[in-house]
Amino acid sequence: MKLSFRDQFTNSLFALPAALLFAVFSIYPFYKVFQLSLYQWDGISTAMRFVGFANFWDILTRNAAWWISFKNAIYITFLALTVQNALALLLAWAVDREIRAGNIYRVIFFIPPILSGIVVGLIWNWIFEGNYGLLNHALTSMGLGGWTRAWLADPKTALYSVATIHMWKGFGWGFIILLAGLQNIPRELYESARVDGAGEWHVFRKITVPLMVPVFVLVSILTILGTMQIFDLIISTTGGGPGYNTEVPMTRMVALMLGSGRLGYACAMSVIFGILLLLFSLVQMRLGKWLDKD
Amino acid sequence: MDVARLKRVLSKSSRSTLVHGVLILVSISCVFPLVWMFVSALKTQETIFSNMSLIPASPHWENFALAWTKGKFGIFFFNSLFYTFCTVVGVLLISSLAAYASSRLPFPGRKILFMLLLATMMIPVPGAFIALYVLLVKLNLVNTRLGYILPQINGQLALGVFLLKTFFDKLPRELEDAARVDGCNKLQVYYHVALPLAKPAIAVLAIFTTLAVWNEYLLAMLVLSDRNLMPLQRGLMVFQGAHITQYPLLMAGMTISVIPIVVIYIIMQRHIISGITAGALKM
Numbered sequence: 001m002k003l004s005f006r007d008q009f010t011n012s013l014f015a016l017p018a019a020l021l022f023a024v025f026s027i028y029p030f031y032k033v034f035q036l037s038l039y040q041w042d043g044i045s046t047a048m049r050f051v052g053f054a055n056f057w058d059i060l061t062r063n064a065a066w067w068i069s070f071k072n073a074i075y076i077t078f079l080a081l082t083v084q085n086a087l088a089l090l091l092a093w094a095v096d097r098e099i100r101a102g103n104i105y106r107v108i109f110f111i112p113p114i115l116s117g118i119v120v121g122l123i124w125n126w127i128f129e130g131n132y133g134l135l136n137h138a139l140t141s142m143g144l145g146g147w148t149r150a151w152l153a154d155p156k157t158a159l160y161s162v163a164t165i166h167m168w169k170g171f172g173w174g175f176i177i178l179l180a181g182l183q184n185i186p187r188e189l190y191e192s193a194r195v196d197g198a199g200e201w202h203v204f205r206k207i208t209v210p211l212m213v214p215v216f217v218l219v220s221i222l223t224i225l226g227t228m229q230i231f232d233l234i235i236s237t238t239g240g241g242p243g244y245n246t247e248v249p250m251t252r253m254v255a256l257m258l259g260s261g262r263l264g265y266a267c268a269m270s271v272i273f274g275i276l277l278l279l280f281s282l283v284q285m286r287l288g289k290w291l292d293k294d
Numbered sequence: 295m296d297v298a299r300l301k302r303v304l305s306k307s308s309r310s311t312l313v314h315g316v317l318i319l320v321s322i323s324c325v326f327p328l329v330w331m332f333v334s335a336l337k338t339q340e341t342i343f344s345n346m347s348l349i350p351a352s353p354h355w356e357n358f359a360l361a362w363t364k365g366k367f368g369i370f371f372f373n374s375l376f377y378t379f380c381t382v383v384g385v386l387l388i389s390s391l392a393a394y395a396s397s398r399l400p401f402p403g404r405k406i407l408f409m410l411l412l413a414t415m416m417i418p419v420p421g422a423f424i425a426l427y428v429l430l431v432k433l434n435l436v437n438t439r440l441g442y443i444l445p446q447i448n449g450q451l452a453l454g455v456f457l458l459k460t461f462f463d464k465l466p467r468e469l470e471d472a473a474r475v476d477g478c479n480k481l482q483v484y485y486h487v488a489l490p491l492a493k494p495a496i497a498v499l500a501i502f503t504t505l506a507v508w509n510e511y512l513l514a515m516l517v518l519s520d521r522n523l524m525p526l527q528r529g530l531m532v533f534q535g536a537h538i539t540q541y542p543l544l545m546a547g548m549t550i551s552v553i554p555i556v557v558i559y560i561i562m563q564r565h566i567i568s569g570i571t572a573g574a575l576k577m
Contacts, residue, residue, distance in 0.1 A: 003400060010480060011399035018392035018451055019407055025448035026414050029425035036425065043428065091320060094313045107563050108321045111328070114559050114566075116509035118527045119548050122534060123327045126334075126541075132343035134330065168323070173570075180571035229420050232511045236531065253421050254512075263424055270421020277418040 037268035042261040055268035066269060069240075069247040070276075076163045076248075077227040084167040085219060088174030093208075096182040106179065109172040117169070117232025124165045125237050128152045152238050158245045166233055170226065174219050181215035182208070217288030221281045228277055249273045328552065335361075335545035342541050354542065361546035369522060370529030371550060377443055377525055378507045384447035385503045386496060389454025394484050396455065397462035398470070408459070411452045427516050435517075442517050442525075446510065450503045461495035462488060498569040501562050508555055526551040 003011075037056070040049040059066050095105050112120065127134045130150025139147050151161040185208065193203050231250035234240060240247040240255070249269065256266040329348070336353035337345055362368040395401065396408045426445055427436075435441030465488065473487045489496075514528035524532065530551060534544050559566065 008401045011395055012401035012403075014395035014399055014480075014484070015392045015401070015404070015407060017388045018411075018455065021388065021444065021448045022407075022411065022414075022451060024429070025426065025445050026422075026451075027410070029422045029429060030414075030419055032425035032428065033419060033421055036428070043431075091317065094317060105317055105321060106567055107560075108324050110563070110567065111324050111556070111559070114505060114509075114555055115328075115552060116511065116527050116555075118509075118511050118530050119331075119552055120327075122530060122544070122548055123331050127327065127330070134346075137346055172324075176567055176570055225418060229418070232527075235511070235515075236534075250420065253424065257424050257427070258516075263428070266424050267421055270419065270424065273420050274418050277420065 033267045033270055036264045037271050039264040040262075041264045043257070043263040044261070048264075051264070055265045056272065059265070059269055059272060065244055065247065066249070066252055068244045069249050069252045070273075072159060072244075072246060073228045073230065073248040075159060076166055076230060077224055079163045080167055080170060080223050080227045081220060084171045085174050085178075085223060087167075088171045088219075089178050091171075092175050092179040092182055093204075095179055106176060109175050111172070112169045113172040115169070117230075118236045120165060120169050121233045121236025124161075124168075125152065128161050128237075130154075153242055155242050155245050158238055158242060162234065162237055162246050165237065166227065166230060169233070170223070173222065173226075177219055177222075178212070178215060181212050185211050213288060213291050217284055217291075221284050224280050224284065225277060228273075228280070328556075331545050331552070332549050335542055335549050337542050339540060339542055342545075357542045357546045358550070361543040361550065365533055365540070365543045365547055366521060367526070367529060367533075367547040367550050370524055370526045370547075373523060373529075374508060374525040374527075374551070376439070377446070378504055380439075380443045381446045381450070381507045382500050382503045384443065385450045385454050386500060388447065389451050389499070390458050390489060390492065390496065391484070392451070393455045393458035394462055394488055397459050398467075398488075399480065408455070411455050415452045415456070423512055423516060426513075430517060437518060437520050437523065439523060442513060442523075445513060446507055450499075450506060453502065454499050457495050457499050458492060461492050465491055494565075497562075497565055501558070501566055502569065504558065505555065 038050060038052060040051045040055070041047075091105070091109070128151035130136065130148075130153060133151070135151065136148040139145065149157060151157050189207050190203060193207055198206070228248075229250055230248055231254075234246055234248055234251055238246040240251045253266045253269050253273075256262045256269065333348055333350065334342055335357055336350050336355065338354055341350075362371075392407075396404055430436050430441045430445075433441070435444070469491070470483050470487050473483045478486065508525075509527060510525070511527040511531070514525050515531070518524050518528060521529075521532065526547075530544070530547055533539070533547060
C-alpha cells in the first residue's frame, strides 16, 4: 500500500523531536570530534590551525603520558576481566546450584553498581586513607601495623587500590548476567550427566562452560567497555596520581581539554581510543563465535 | 544410616555452610561501606577519625541539617531532582513517539534513523564530551539547566527507542485498528492505546534513566560551574575539594545523595534486575 504524502509527513512528525535532538547532540559532535582532531585549537580563540595527522602522530609516537594512561586502563581491565568476573561467576554458580532464596543475594550484590562512581570513590577514599583510614585501623588492631600505608597515595599500591574499588563496584553486574545465563540452562542436562556418573567439575566443564560462551562474551565486552572508560572513580579517589600512577585515557583527555586547552589534540586522542575500544569488542565477538563453533 | 551415606550428607552440609559463609561475607562487604558512611555522618569533625564505633554514643543528627543548609546539599538535592525529572519526562515522551513511529508509522528514512540510533549504542566515542562542550558554548547553553538536560535526554534516546520499539513490535495491532475505526487519529491511538500498553517497558526505561541522571558526573563537571545549578554528584566533589573538608558533613551529603537511589532500588529491584537480564540475554 502506497502512503499518501500527507501520511508520510504526519508519520515523520512523530520521529522529528528524536531526530532533531539526535542530530544536534550525537551526529554533530561525532563529526566534530573527527574534524577537530585534525586541528590545533585551544577551544576559545578563533584561530584554528589545520595540522593534518600531526596530533595522531604525536600521540602515538611521543606522548608517554598517554601510553601510561592506556596501560593503566588495560591493567585495571585485565584485573576486572579475570578477578572480578571469576568472582562473579563463582558466586553466580554457587547461588544457582545451592541456594533456593538466591534473590536476596541478587538484591544485595547489585547495590554497589547502582551507586555513583563519585560516592563509591569518596567512601573508599576514606577506607584506604593513610592516617586514619579504616583499613589501616583494622590492620593495626590485628597486629599488622607494619602493613599500613596510604593505599591510594603510595605509587606501589595506588593502581591496585583503584582496581579493587572498581571491582567492588562492578562485580554485581557480571553476577546478575551470569546467574541469568546459568538459570537458562535446562536442569535435565545436569541431572542426566549426574546419572551417568559425572563429577561436579566435569559437569561444569562439559555442560556449563560451553553453553555459557555467549554470556561470557557479553560480560567481557561490557567489562572492557566499562572499565577502559573509567573516570568518575579516578576523579573521586586519586585524580590520576600519585604522578601518573592512576591516570587513565579519560582523565588525560579531560586534563588536555580543561588543563592545557588542547582541544584538537584531545579529540585525536578520543578517536584513537574509540577505535581501540571498537577493535577490542570486535575481537571479543569473533573469539566468541569461534569458540561457539567448537 | 550407613557410614558412607552419613559422610556424604555431612560433606554436603558442610560445603553448603561454606558456600553460605562466602555469600554472606560478600554481602557484608557490599553493605558495610554504606553503613560506615551513614555512621560517620553522625560523628563530629573531632571524633570522626578516632571514634571507630559503629553505634556512636551521642549521634549528631544535626549534621544532616547542617549539610542540607550550610553545605548547600538541599540545593544540590533539588537540582538533582529537577534534572532527573525533566530528563525522564523528556526521554519517555520523545523516545516513545519515535519508537511508535519506527514500529507502526512508515515514513522515508525511518530505517536509517533507527540504524543510526543503534549505531551510537555500539560505537564508542569516548571524547564526544569535548565536541559536546564546544557545541554548548556555541549555543550559549554552558552553565544553564537546559544545557545539562538536553544532552542527557539525547544520551538515553537510543536505549529508549530500542526498548520501546521492540515492545511495540510485539503488541497485537487489533486494539489500535479498533481505535482507528472508532475515529481516533494517529496521535490519539498512540496516546490512548499504545502508550498505556507499553507501561512495563516505560517503567524500565524510567528507572534506568533515573539511575543514569542521578549518578551523572562528567557532564555536570563540564557544563555547570554555578553552585546553585549543581546536582549532587558535582556538589559532593566541590564540597570535598574545599579548603578544610568537613568530613561528617561530607558523609551526611553522601548519605543524602544515596538514600533516594537505594529506596528506588529496593522498591523497583525486580524490574531493574529483570530489565538487565532480559536485555543482556537477548543480545
